[in-house]
Each structure stands twice: as structure tokens, then as C-alpha cells.
Amino acid sequence: MAGITNAAYRRLCLEQARAQGGDSLFVCEMITSRGLVEGDATTRQMLVFDEQESVRSVQLYGTDPAYVGKATEILCAEYGVAHVDLNFGCPVPKVTRKGGGAALPWKRTLLGEILEAAVTAATPYDVPVTMKTRKGIDEDHLTYLDAGRIAEEAGVAAIALHGRTAIQSYSGTADWDAISRLVEHVDIPVLGNGDIWEAADAVRMVEQTGADGVVVGRGCLGRPWLFRDLAAAFLGEASTRSGRVPGLPRLGEVAAMMRRHADLLCQHMGEERGCKEFRKHVSWYLKGFPVGGDLRRDLALVTTLAELGDLLAGLDPAAEFPVSELGHPRGRQGSPRKRVALPEGWLEDVDGTGCVAREDASETTGG
Numbered sequence: 199m200a201g202i203t204n205a206a207y208r209r210l211c212l213e214q215a216r217a218q219g220g221d222s223l224f225v226c227e228m229i230t231s232r233g234l235v236e237g238d239a240t241t242r243q244m245l246v247f248d249e250q251e252s253v254r255s256v257q258l259y260g261t262d263p264a265y266v267g268k269a270t271e272i273l274c275a276e277y278g279v280a281h282v283d284l285n286f287g288c289p290v291p292k293v294t295r296k297g298g299g300a301a302l303p304w305k306r307t308l309l310g311e312i313l314e315a316a317v318t319a320a321t322p323y324d325v326p327v328t329m330k331t332r333k334g335i336d337e338d339h340l341t342y343l344d345a346g347r348i349a350e351e352a353g354v355a356a357i358a359l360h361g362r363t364a365i366q367s368y369s370g371t372a373d374w375d376a377i378s379r380l381v382e383h384v385d386i387p388v389l390g391n392g393d394i395w396e397a398a399d400a401v402r403m404v405e406q407t408g409a410d411g412v413v414v415g416r417g418c419l420g421r422p423w424l425f426r427d428l429a430a431a432f433l434g435e436a437s438t439r440s441g442r443v444p445g446l447p448r449l450g451e452v453a454a455m456m457r458r459h460a461d462l463l464c465q466h467m468g469e470e471r472g473c474k475e476f477r478k479h480v481s482w483y484l485k486g487f488p489v490g491g492d493l494r495r496d497l498a499l500v501t502t503l504a505e506l507g508d509l510l511a512g513l514d515p516a517a518e519f520p521v522s523e524l525g526h527p528r529g530r531q532g533s534p535r536k537r538v539a540l541p542e543g544w545l546e547d548v549d550g551t552g553c554v555a556r557e558d559a560s561e562t563t564g565g
């Protein structure tokens with residue numbers, strides 16, 4: 199997730215999964231192919247990995263097969279990346295307006311060319327390429343089934359489906375039936391995405407859709423221990439998937455997690471930037487806990503680790519986890535868009551042979 203899954207947060211989540219004897223693939227924030235190929239400084243700075251990350255996984259945004267191929271090659275050759283995911287799910291107008299993100303799979307031939315370019319570049323390094331997409335542009339312009347077939351033909355290792363269309367953005371509920379349909383439609387592994395708030399949701403999604411795995415989005419905001427719960431739910435209780443998870447953390451445990459998060463951010467970015475970066479996570483961590491407005495505000499303005507320590511000491515460690523928050527959406531939701539911004543005439547043909555959508559080197563808005 200753009201702006202969230204930097205090296206520090208991936209490390210924290212990894213620690214949680216491993217504490218329960220599990221593991222997960224934690225994907226680096228999305229970077230643009232063009233930015234990487236052209237040596238853009240911000241893009242390169244995002245390609246930082248923690249020493250504990252044994253599998254380096256990066257999501258690429260791209261609309262031009264030449265840039266995507268070259269960027270994949272750079273990731274494999276120079277950054278030791280072991281997994282490349284391609285983003286075709288971003289619903290943000292400035293991205294879809296140029297034919298990128300969730301708009302791109304409408305152009306079937308272009309999609310195939312991009313996927314093939316990535317797979318061709320990654321194959322000599324034995325690096326699997328996956329793709330992530332949405333159901334389509336809107337209910338009248340669905341793309342996911344064709345995208346699955348095209349991905350399979352291009353040699354893509356797995357496809358992740360977010361069960362919403364671009365016009366829905368993050369609103370409403372994800373359509374898990376679409377995930378089931380994709381599972382039926384392709385022979386490559388399908389990863390389901392959308393509305394996994396608790397480990398039990400992930401277990402339910404896999405059971406209900408037949409998906410081979412799940413992709414977690416907003417559910418982990420301020421909840422790195424979701425990956426501990428997922429490990430427990432999928433690996434625990436002999437061979438049956440119980441969906442049972444370790445106990446809910448009290449505020450003291452959450453405060454310790456917040457401190458660990460901030461420490462890791464500061465280790466990776468320095469104290470000033472790390473504390474600034476940490477601020478956006480505060481409200482997610484504290485959602486539903488009995489914490490006064492002043493303390494919340496001060497935490498969200500923290501500037502040093504020492505100050506953070508003092509403020510966290512003001513939380514009641516015994517406060518119980520607010521169970522009313524369980525199973526509820528976190529982070530972005532909003533309402534559906536009125537229309538999806540697309541390039542002029544984009545929907546008129548589904549082929550897109552020779553059509554190269556203009557690629558922005560500094561696209562960082564995500565999926």
C-alpha cells in the first residue's frame with residue numbers, strides 16, 4: 199500500500215507473522231517503471247528493504263511494455279528482488295485518465311504485451327511475476343476474466359483480484375463471487391482481495407471462493423498483529439483452518455506495537471522523518487480505545503522518540519480492545535465515483551495494439 203508498506207512497516211508485520219510461526223509476502227510500496235528506468239531519486243529511495251526481509255517483493259506500476267520490461271530487469275538484477283507484482287488496480291482519476299491502473303486491462307493486447315515484457319525480463323532470474331487488478335472499470339465494462347486468461351497466457355504466476363470496479367473506488371463491499379468466478383476461469387493461482395478485516399474473514403474468503411490465498415489491504419492499518427492472527431488461523435489447530443486467533447491486544451500491547459513501529463521507522467529514515475511518518479498511523483492504532491482528545495492530538499504531532507515514550511506512558515495499558523471495532527472497515531472508504539476518468543475514446547476498442555498509455559514517472563497513488 200502506497201504510503202504505508204515501507205521497509206519499517208513490512209518488518210513489523212513480518213515480526214508479527216513470524217511470532218506465530220507463519221510468514222507472508224509483504225510487498226514494497228508501488229513504484230513506477232519509468233521512474234525506476236530513468237533513475238528518479240524518489241523511486242530509488244523507496245526501494246529499501248529490511249535485513250529481515252528474506253523475500254524482496256515489489257509492485258510496479260506501468261503502462262508501457264518497454265519500461266515495464268526494463269524496470270523488471272533492474273529490480274531482478276540490481277535489487278535482488280524475488281517477486282514482481284504489476285498494478286492494474288489503481289482507480290485514481292489522474293491514473294485512469296491516462297489509461298493506467300484499473301483502466302488498462304480494457305486494452306487486452308496492451309495488457310498482454312506488458313505482462314509478457316515483465317515475464318520475459320524476470321524469467322532468466324527465476325523471479326515470478328504476478329498481477330493485481332480490479333473487476334473492471336464499471337459493471338458494464340468488466341475486465342477481470344479476460345485479464346486472468348491473458349495473464350495465464352503470458353506466464354504470470356498468480357493473479358490477485360480486488361472485488362470492486364474502478365468506479366466503486368473503495369466504497370461498498372467487495373464482490374467475492376467475482377473471485378470465485380475467476381478461480382473457475384483460470385488455472386493459475388488466484389488471490390482474493392477486498393474486505394479482509396479480521397483473520398476469520400480471510401479464512402471465510404478462501405473457503406467461500408476457492409482462492410489460493412488472500413491479499414490484505416486496509417485491514418492491517420494500525421493492526422500489524424493481523425498477520426499474527428492470520429498465521430494462527432491458517433496454520434493453527436492441526437490441519438483444520440479454525441479462524442481462531444490469539445487474544446485481542448489490550449492498549450498496553452498496542453502501545454508497545456506503536457513504539458516498535460516508530461523505532462523501526464526512525465531506524466530506517468532517521469528520527470525526524472520517522473516520527474513524522476509515524477503520525478498518520480496513530481489514529482488507526484487508537485481507533486475505538488478510550489483515549490482523550492488531547493493525548494490523541496499530541497501523539498499525532500509527535501516529533502521525537504523520547505516524546506513518544508512519554509505520551510505512550512499516558513495510555514491505560516489495561517484498556518481492553520474495543521470489540522465494537524472488529525469486522526469494520528478501516529482507512530479509505532468514500533463513495534462511488536460518478537464516472538471513471540478515461541482517455542478520449544478509450545472504451546471504443548478493446549484491443550489497444552500499438553497503443554501506449556502515457557506513463558508518469560512519479561505516480562505514487564497505489565491501488
Ligand SMILES: Cc1cc2nc3c(=O)[nH]c(=O)nc-3n(C[C@H](O)[C@H](O)[C@H](O)COP(=O)(O)O)c2cc1C
Binds near residue numbers: 199
Ligand atoms: C492507502 C492505500 C494505499 C494503497 N496502495 C496500493 C498500491 O500501491 N497498490 C495496490 O495494488 N493496491 C493499493 N491499495 C489497495 C489495497 O491493496 C486493496 O486492494 C484495497 O484496499 C482493497 O482491499 P481491502 O478492502 O482489504 O482494503 C491501497 C489502498 C489504500 C487504502
